[in-house]
Amino acid sequence: CCTILCYQSEVINCVTFPSPACMSEQQLLKPSEWSYCDYFWADKKDPQGNGCITGFEILLQKQLKGKQMQKEMAEFIRERIKIEEDYAKNLSKLSQISLAGQEEGTLGEAWDQLKKSLSDEAEVHLKFSSKLQSEVEKPLLSFRENFKKDIKRFDHHIADLRKQLVGRYAAVEKARKALADRQKELELKTQQLEIKLSNKIEEDIKKARRKSTQAGDDLMRCVDLYNQSQSKWFEEIVTTSLELERLEVERVEMIRQHLCQYTTLRHETDMFNQSTMEPVDQLLQCVDPARDRELWVQENKTGEVRPVDVEI
């Protein structure tokens, strides 16, 4: 019974599927891999329009969306770069401001170093932004320049094969109808012969039988061409969806790697930033009001001889 049922099939959008009762018979091509090539065979009703969207188009749309996401991530990183550049510019400008530049002695040294630390911090953030650009933004942007072209090529190629399939399915239908007509004609002639024997009718039957056989052969040929077409389309869908799958893995891995690079650069920035504070800390440890007084007094003293009483 089942064997017989499995030979039954239903055609949807000119693609021939086994009848629902036999579905469970098919093994996945790549079980436990959630491979694209196993899950997008049917077409899907377009939710808004009345049209249909093929499973393969859904795969292509994912790729285009992925490309867009990657571009948007690059834009996001670009914004971060700008923020870092602004921050660095402001820190650097502040470090050059002369505020409290006249503070003297050990406190003055610590203060000068504190101001200098801002220009070091600025350097760190500039380096961060420049590395973000070369090691994150640029790779995210430049990845798969030809991607859109490739997608278009895939799209056209598969669509052409699908169109051929549609054409060949129409040919099958036409040949099936022609065969039915021929068989009906043969049947009619056979009935006529039962009513009245005649050489003419026997000739007609022979002719009709020949034509019917011919129509049968035509149908066989059309079915064969259709099956060839479907098989070619099938193969190309499998190959291309595996290719898309590989590209998607590559995309995700590539993005992951560059986002990891982003966090590495951020960690480095914190580390370098921390080191900009060390000389300030050291000089603050050395601040000594007594030493500052000594330096200032040595430079500014007016006289150390004290007044004495007048004697007459």
Place this chain on the structure above:
Amino acid sequence: CCTILCYQSEVINCVTFPSPACMSEQQLLKPSEWSYCDYFWADKKDPQGNGCITGFEILLQKQLKGKQMQKEMAEFIRERIKIEEDYAKNLSKLSQISLAGQEEGTLGEAWDQLKKSLSDEAEVHLKFSSKLQSEVEKPLLSFRENFKKDIKRFDHHIADLRKQLVGRYAAVEKARKALADRQKELELKTQQLEIKLSNKIEEDIKKARRKSTQAGDDLMRCVDLYNQSQSKWFEEIVTTSLELERLEVERVEMIRQHLCQYTTLRHETDMFNQSTMEPVDQLLQCVDPARDRELWVQENKTGEVRPVDVEI
């Protein structure tokens, strides 16, 4: 000889100093401390004008400059606060931008966390700026509100004492001149008596001697007052300059302490910043293209039944 020399003195701007030969005799009041009270006894020629600036005024000017430096440091910190606020605002704004918000699966989660980390970073920098304000800028600004008033009070007090000293020195000079006049008169009368003995002249000599003694007493009294005045001024200079010295130590220590607070806050910022990256790192470790494919396929699949050949 030396003892005699040490009684010799020279007066500069109405202040009486021992003569140069005796300078080495004086011990510093606070040796090895470079105390203000030991080094600012003389007045100083004003480099541009012809006027004089007292040693004590130089001390006061240092205090005013120190106050100004402290104010400028607070302004500098204020600028840093603004820079941090801007930076935080920009990071926070960027974290809310929807760029690549449609990325899905484990990569999407890592991306969302990366965006969220910016708002965490923004928080860290906001906290830094707010602590800079309360723990560095405000204390630097609010320190010694009454300082200028105090300085003015010191200035007036010491200037008044110095004015008194000048007045009393003038009185000494005047008394010294009066004594000289009286002595000259007494001498004249004595010469007259040598030429011609007379009761009238003897009476005059007695009177002149009395007046001379009186003038001598006057001078003694004026010198005494002058010395009292100089001694009072001396004491006040010592007391006040020790006070200024204490204030300067306090200022330097206070600034040092708040600049240390600045570096502590900077270190904390780096530390907290580093922690904002941890969840991003963790999610990036979990990015898995296979898992993402599974999630996406489960949600978007169109059909897993494969086409089959048409059988007639």
